[in-house]
Amino acid sequence: MTTQKHQRNESMQLSSLVRNLKSVRVLLIQPRDEESENLYRHLTRIGCRVQTSWPPPEINDADFDVVCVALRPIMEREASLVWDSSKPPAALVAVIDYENPVIVQAAVELNAHAVIGLPLRNFGTLANLFIALKNFRNDKDQRDQIEKLKRRLSGMRAVSNAKEILMKNKGVSESKAYSMIRDQAMNKRMSVQDVALAIINANEIFQ
Amino acid sequence: MDGWKVGVLHSQTGCLALAERGPLNGTLMAIEEINAAGGVAGRLIEPVVLDTESDENKSAELVHKLIKEESINVVFGGYTSASRKAMLPVIEKSDSLLFYPIFYEGFELSDNVFYTGACPNQYSVPLSEYLFENYGNRFYLIGSNYVFPRESNRILRDLAVQNGGTIIAEKYVPLEATKDVFKPIIQDIAKLKPDVVISTIVGDGIMDLYSAFQDAGISSDEIPIASMVTSEVEIEKMGHAAAAGHIVAASYFDTIDSPENAKFVSNYKSKFGQNMRTNMCVESAYCQVHLFAHALNITQSIDTKALRAAVLGAQFNAPQGRIRMDVENHHTHLWSRIGQIEKNGNIQIVAETKGAIEPDPYMIHHAAERWQPSLISGVAK
Numbered sequence: 241m242t243t244q245k246h247q248r249n250e251s252m253q254l255s256s257l258v259r260n261l262k263s264v265r266v267l268l269i270q271p272r273d274e275e276s277e278n279l280y281r282h283l284t285r286i287g288c289r290v291q292t293s294w295p296p297p298e299i300n301d302a303d304f305d306v307v308c309v310a311l312r313p314i315m316e317r318e319a320s321l322v323w324d325s326s327k328p329p330a331a332l333v334a335v336i337d338y339e340n341p342v343i344v345q346a347a348v349e350l351n352a353h354a355v356i357g358l359p360l361r362n363f364g365t366l367a368n369l370f371i372a373l374k375n376f377r378n379d380k381d382q383r384d385q386i387e388k389l390k391r392r393l394s395g396m397r398a399v400s401n402a403k404e405i406l407m408k409n410k411g412v413s414e415s416k417a418y419s420m421i422r423d424q425a426m427n428k429r430m431s432v433q434d435v436a437l438a439i440i441n442a443n444e445i446f447q
Numbered sequence: 448m449d450g451w452k453v454g455v456l457h458s459q460t461g462c463l464a465l466a467e468r469g470p471l472n473g474t475l476m477a478i479e480e481i482n483a484a485g486g487v488a489g490r491l492i493e494p495v496v497l498d499t500e501s502d503e504n505k506s507a508e509l510v511h512k513l514i515k516e517e518s519i520n521v522v523f524g525g526y527t528s529a530s531r532k533a534m535l536p537v538i539e540k541s542d543s544l545l546f547y548p549i550f551y552e553g554f555e556l557s558d559n560v561f562y563t564g565a566c567p568n569q570y571s572v573p574l575s576e577y578l579f580e581n582y583g584n585r586f587y588l589i590g591s592n593y594v595f596p597r598e599s600n601r602i603l604r605d606l607a608v609q610n611g612g613t614i615i616a617e618k619y620v621p622l623e624a625t626k627d628v629f630k631p632i633i634q635d636i637a638k639l640k641p642d643v644v645i646s647t648i649v650g651d652g653i654m655d656l657y658s659a660f661q662d663a664g665i666s667s668d669e670i671p672i673a674s675m676v677t678s679e680v681e682i683e684k685m686g687h688a689a690a691a692g693h694i695v696a697a698s699y700f701d702t703i704d705s706p707e708n709a710k711f712v713s714n715y716k717s718k719f720g721q722n723m724r725t726n727m728c729v730e731s732a733y734c735q736v737h738l739f740a741h742a743l744n745i746t747q748s749i750d751t752k753a754l755r756a757a758v759l760g761a762q763f764n765a766p767q768g769r770i771r772m773d774v775e776n777h778h779t780h781l782w783s784r785i786g787q788i789e790k791n792g793n794i795q796i797v798a799e800t801k802g803a804i805e806p807d808p809y810m811i812h813h814a815a816e817r818w819q820p821s822l823i824s825g826v827a828k
Contacts, residue, residue: 316592337532340554340598359536 262287264369267303269296269321270310270335278360279308279335286366296321301329306372308356310335311346325351327383331376333368353379395433402436405443450486450493451749453478453739454513456524456534461501462623462650466728467526469680470548471496472719473732474523480714481736487743492736495519503533510534514541520751521546523736526728527649528552528594535560542751544758546739548731550675550697552598553808559751561758562778563735564728565698567602568807570675573783574645574696575606577798578673583642584612589632589656590647592619599647599675602810615641624652629659637665643694646674653677654685657693667692678726679794687792697727698781699767700794708766725766731779734765738772770803778806 266288270276276292283290291304296319299307307330314321323332334347337358347355354372356365399421406417425435457471458464475494482491495517499506506525513519520543525531528551538545538559545557550564578586586607590596596619604614616639620628629652636644648656653676660672673694679701682690701712701724711733715725742757743749760774771780780803786794 312594315597316594338528338554338594338598340552340594340601342598342601343594345601359532 261366261369264288264306264373265304266290266369267297267299267307267330268292269307269314270294271313271317275337275358275360276310279356279358279365282360282362282365283308283369286369288369295319298322299329304330306331306333306369306376308333308335309350310337310358311343311350312337315343315346321350323350325349328376328379331372333372395431395436398433398436398440402439405439409443450491451521451743452493452495452517452519454510454517454519454522454524455494455496456499456506456509456513456522457496458501458526459498463501463526465684466650466680467501469726469729470524470526470732472715472723473548473725473729474736476715476718477733477736477740479718481740487740488747492740494523499524499530503527503529506530507533507537510537510545514538514543520544521739521749521754523548523732523739525549531555531560544751544754546735548735549728550731552595553810554598556777556808558755558777560777561735561738561772562806562808563731563738563772564779565675565781565783566778566806566808567599568810569698569781569783569804570696571599571602572606573798573800573804574673574675574694574785575603575610577696577785578643578645578694579610579612582671582673584610585642586612586614587636587639587641587644588614588617588647589644590619591622591624591649591652593622593649595649596647600645603645615639620648620652622650622652624648624655626655626659628652629656633659633663633665636670637663641670644670644672646672647676648674649676653681654689657685657689661689678728679724680726682788682792682794683722683724687788687790690788690792691790693788695786695788695794696784697786698783699725699727699730699765700784700786700796701725702786702794702796703767703784705766705768707764711766730766734763734767734770737763737765768803773806776806776808778808780805 266283268276268280268290271294280290280292309321309332311334313319328351331353332350334350334352334355335358336343336347336355353375354368356368402421403414403417406412406420407414421432421435425432455474457467478492478494481487486492495513497509499509510522513522514537522543523546525534525545525547526549531547534545535557539557543559545560546563547560548563550570551566553566584607586603588600588603590600600617607614616635618632646656657672671692671694675696677695678697712725716723738758738761741761741763742754745757746753758772760772762769762771767782773780782803783800784796785798786796789795
């Protein structure tokens, strides 16, 4: 990707974020008090659709775009928040009222995408939502990309193992072995990788 | 001529009333002293004292009232971190000044607050160092379940790891703990036999912890409780027998041998009662009014901006020794002392720094670089 193209792509993402902010679904996990009401009101004012919940509910993929969690109540009231930080279901914004490492560490462990400090200053909330959504999407894109590459890599490894098996058992050349696998894939309407895996499995059974 | 009007906010009712009576008394005693000497620039200090009722929402409400209705911009008070946090937005928005006299867990710095109690580098670090040297390195941590004990224990854990020690347990009890809560913990302590129990129990639970210890027959020779929260006031309340032999850490003890402290203690007793004892919170509350008066004497104006500049760097010959407000970080250079409680309830000072220690609210300096054993030295018995 050229730099210019890259920049255009980034700015498209940003403008779609701005447009979509009006429909961002936010879950606010915080006991009801003055601060949580302020945050609720401000998120609503900037156009988000906000739901509040305490204690923490079960959160499924695609239920929300952003989940804001007040960390100290979770810690002190020993409420259980189920959150897979390696594969989060939404962007996570840590809401903190103390800057002690013990609180900051909790934010780090949850892999927070942004932080909102209390007492709430309206200024900064919007910027933090942006950053959180962007960070979450970047993380997700990278995870997807890594998954795809992992699959491709293991596919390549399978084809190369299958080729070796054919070369040894049938006494054919490498390019002949590959065209045998490819022909089978076309005939059976399977992927080259799947045929390769079938050859490896069959070979294991007969050994 | 009108006086200098200032606000004083402490709990006089509710579960914190006993603990906050000290800082309230300390504040009023300092104001009285300054006024008796003619006030500042010929004007008396006029305190407006309100009861925060052991409720942080009330603290926020009252500080707002002082600022809006009484046109006050200088407030002395607060006790728990929660009360300070609740007052902070009001203080900052109105660009007022809060003098906060209680030791706390650090990691805060507002340009509108002067923190005159100790932060962890001034109590946790010297205490853990003293315990390592004299008792061993297997610590059992017990605290009330809120921010201060948790953060304080995180720091102790770090310090223990750096010194090759271990934290064998870390337990939390509710702030309003009853004696029953301590029973299983005491059994656990008797079983695990740590070298020391470090307590950050706050409030009435302090008395319960020590008496539960005594009831279980664990002697302080065998396993001492070390604490930076327990003070003279709690020792009197729990009884001398329950307190004897245990370890305390603070910048101030009422047994400090100096002319300033002798005068301070005797004035306090004659004003509030012979059985009343001073402690670190009384002393910080007393000192911060003097720091304020010193600054006011320079500015001759109670304007926030001018006062702030004059308080930063201000010094005072305190009962604990000479102290100074840091010019940069709004926290105070304070002494650090370790004491052991005697059978008569007196605190024998067993170690102390050679002077005031620089406050380090964000613990930016690596502990090992800053805390050489020579910094805290034993006191000849």
